[in-house]
Amino acid sequence: MKHIFFILLFGLVLGCSSEITPKPESTSTPKIEPSTISTVVFNNIKNEPPFVGTVFLSPDILTYSDPSSFEILVKINDEQREMYDRRYGWINIKPFLFQAEFSDGLIIEVQVNPEFETKEIAEDIALQYLSAVGQLPTYLREDVDTIWLHKGFENxxxxxxxxxxxxxxxxxYIEQEILEEIFLHEATHTSLDSDHLSSSEWITAQEYDDQYISNYARDNPEREDLAETFPLCFALKYKSSVLSEEVIQTIKETIPNRLKYCDVVFFDGSGY
Ligand SMILES: [Zn+2]
Structure with a gap:
């Protein structure tokens, strides 16, 4: 796979050096901007990236009617866990614990904050999210070991x-029908960032594109570029019918080298 990609970029790599030093993953504090949904897709400001944030591009990249690999949520014994809660930071509590099982053999421990009061309520709330999680391809769930579920309106x-x-x-997000798109973005952080965001091939692709797909990627390139970009690679590959021709052309013109990276490394290399 990598070999093919090197060949594709061979003519571009010479003389190129990276100036980006990605931060360690532990410093990642992914936040979605803007915090309120906007119906404005295009930025419309000269010399700015074409989009503000890519999770808002289309609610139909994945929808509830897409197949899900989620199978069953099993109650397991509650134990102490360290969790991150955007309202309070790192907390050590005894959450309601479950095990979510998926048809591809992957398992996620679901840790639900005891503020939900009973294990039955916790189960009901968790089930509102797991079908969408199961719609993510296996490689996006691969590094997802746990889910933290709290109350609150934080990102x-x-x-x-x-x-x-x-x-x-x-x-x-459910009301706005973008829950699946949010998970595409966040699971990219979880399962793809560590291997790809700072890879020399991705950085080379960034440099040759010489622009970002969104303000959020441009303003946080070392943290958000892949998470902002991958969902659009996925959309162009599998759901291009939900995007307008104008949006498709804009993506292709803005990030052609990143699209090529996605196609060769994540998909079948047959092009868009
Ligand atoms: Zn992010």
Whole structure:
């Protein structure tokens, strides 16, 4: 795979050096901007990236009707766990514990904050998210060992081998039909960032594109570029019918080298 990609970029690599030094994953504090959904897709400001934030581009990249690999949520014994909660930081509590099982053999421990009062309520809330998690391809769930589920309207998060959910915000995402797109973004942090965000091939692709797909990627390139970009690679590959021709052309013109990286490294290399 990598070999093919090197060949594709061979003519571009010479003379190129990276200036980006990605931060360690532990410093990742993924936040989605803007915090309120905007119906404005294009930025419309000269010399700015074409989009503000890519999770808002289309609610139909994944929808509830797409197949899900989620199978069953099993109650397990509650034990003490360290969790991150955007309202309080790192906390050590005894959450309601479950094990979510998926048809591809992957398992996620779901840790639900005891503020949800009973294990039955916790189970009901967790089940509102797991179908969407199961819609993510296996390689996006591969490094997701745990889910943290809290109340609150704080942003979701990725990294830490985890998906962070704040239920108040989650209900907004469900209402806006972008829950699946948010998970595409956050699971990219969790499962793809460590191997790809600082890879020389990705950085080379960034440099040759010489622009960012969104303000959020441009303003946080060492943390958000892949998470902002990968969902659009996925959309162009599998769901291009939900994007307008104008959006498709804009993506292709803005990040052609990153699209090529996605196609060769994540997909079948057959092009878009
Ligand atoms: Zn992010």
């Amino acid at each position: 979701f998060g990725g990294g830490n081998n985890n998906l962070l959910i704040h239920h108040g915000k989650g209900l907004e």
